[in-house]
Amino acid sequence: MEVAVVAIGTELLLGQIVDSNSARIGQMLAANGFSSHLQLKVGDNHERIVAALELALRDADAVITSGGLGPTQDDITREAIAEFARRPLREDAEVRVVIEELFAQRGRPMSANNYRQALVPDGATIIAQRKGTAPGLIVPVGEKVIFALPGVPYELDDMLAHEVLAELHARRKDATVIRSRVLRTWGLGESRLAELMAPRFEELEGSNVTIAFLASGIEGVKVRFTVNTTSEEEAAILLDREEAQARGLLGDAIFGVDDDTLESVVAQLALTQGISIAVAESLTGGMVASQLVRVPGASRWFRGGVVSYATAVKEELLGVKTAAVVSEEAACSMAEGVARLLGSELGVATTGVAGPEMMEGQAVGTVWIGMSLRGHSSARRVQLLGDRERIRTYATATALDLVRLTLSGSARGFELAETDVRR
CATH class of the missing domain: 3.30.70.2860 (Alpha-Beta Plaits)
Incomplete structure (x- = not known):
């Protein structure tokens, strides 16, 4: 069964809001065995919404729309669907009562324009609004069907999971x-x-x-x-x-x-091998530590970090003695220093040039990643491309990957010790 997706809202075209709804719908369709070969985005324009529905339903058995079911003047999805399906709009008395009760329960005054949400195409089935004020719609178009869902993600998710997927399963003719x-x-x-x-x-x-x-x-x-x-x-x-x-x-x-991340893999390796980790960061400014603490239970293996951005901090706190802070020696000293300072088996360090200008004669994107495991230290130079933020972000991921490779015993990791690391 082929299902197309149409996301409605000018804000999506302007990039003011990322269209996460289409991604969510696509994931849910695939997980339930439904094919989806077309996803469209269209602005709040009546004629264009009608044209998008015509295009989407031409080769699909069903269309799921998101957005445009609210109470304001730019919420015109129901009107466009009604025109496309050749079904006049009517006010649903039960939906009207539900909307009034929702506002009463919340102790909020209700504007008259909220009654627009009670307008439904004739012959449509209502999807109850358990999470918001706008009901969803199931609108037959011959043997095909349009599902109109709100644009608010948690409202859409609820209707998709409880109503739309069940209706699609009831209509399907295969068992893919x-x-x-x-x-x-x-x-x-x-x-x-x-x-x-x-x-x-x-x-x-x-x-x-x-x-x-x-x-x-x-x-x-x-x-x-x-x-x-x-x-x-x-x-x-x-x-x-x-x-x-x-x-x-x-x-x-x-x-x-699937859902593995570099930091979750590093966490598992550290736990398995009984290794605690500390980080010293210059150009990444705490980004490595931030990624590591995203893992639940990080306190079991992550000791902490030092953002040693100033040269004086590198020297006084971490014991860096070289004048060249963008260097192999500095990276090794930072890793050794933070491991010693925080009492960890493994110290990881990042230093380099994020830009926008050269530093110490080193090109923008020059990054040194240091690692010290139980006193065995080494550093590696990598050259990254992009603007300042991209360099910092990719330096963070590269540092985590080098920890992963080292602890897993890969030849592409650091050669830090004769034993204890590769098991």
Whole structure:
């Protein structure tokens, strides 16, 4: 069953609000075995909404819209759907009463324009508004259907989970299972990943398995496998097979699966090996520590951090003796100093040039990452591209990845000790 999505609101086109609703709908559709090949965004314009509905429903069995069901003048989704479906609007007395009761319960005065939310296309089914004042709508269009949902995310999620998916399941004629698995990578660009995966692409051509790459900033590049089959068991077998194939091709560039993050993987390695971590940060200014404490229970393995931005702090607090703070020696000294200061087995340090100007004769984007594990220290230089914020962000992720590689015993990590690290 093919389901299209139409997100409505001029604010989406202007970039004032990110269209998270379409992503959420797409995730829920895929998780329930429904295909979705088209997502549209359209502004608050009656004619354009009608045209978007016509385009979306041309090849789909159903359309889910989000937004434009509120009480204000720019909330015109119900009017556009009514015109497209050739169904006149009428006021639903029960919806009107519910809206009045909602305002009374909240002790808030109700403006007359809120009664617009009680207008529904003739023959439509109401989706009860448990979370907000605007009801959702199920509007038949011949053998097809339009679901109109509010734009407020928690209102949309409630109606999607409780009403829309059940109606879609009741209308479907197949038993397709669509499942995906995402492998999370760091250190290789999208084009390089595609090159390494090219043999598998060719082998899967024409099959029920697809591969896609999603560049996701500090989250790395995601490699997503999607299978379309008839059972949960077969889907799991296919996804396991593809993950094994990808690991053979990509190696330790893969740091996790689905919801794994660099920081959650580092946390698990630290816990497993009984290693506590402390960080000393210059150019990243606390970003590494911030990422690490996003992991619940971080206090079990994360000792803390020092933002040693000023040279004097590097010298007085961490014991850095070199005049060149953008250097291998400085990175090692910072890592050693913070491990000693905070009593951790592993010290991690970042120093470098975030820009906008060169520093100590070093180009913008020059980053040194230092690591000290039980007195064994080393540092690595990386050259990053982009503006100041991008350099700082990517330096943070690169530092976490180097910790991950080191603790997992990868040859691409640091050679810090003869024993204790690689198990």
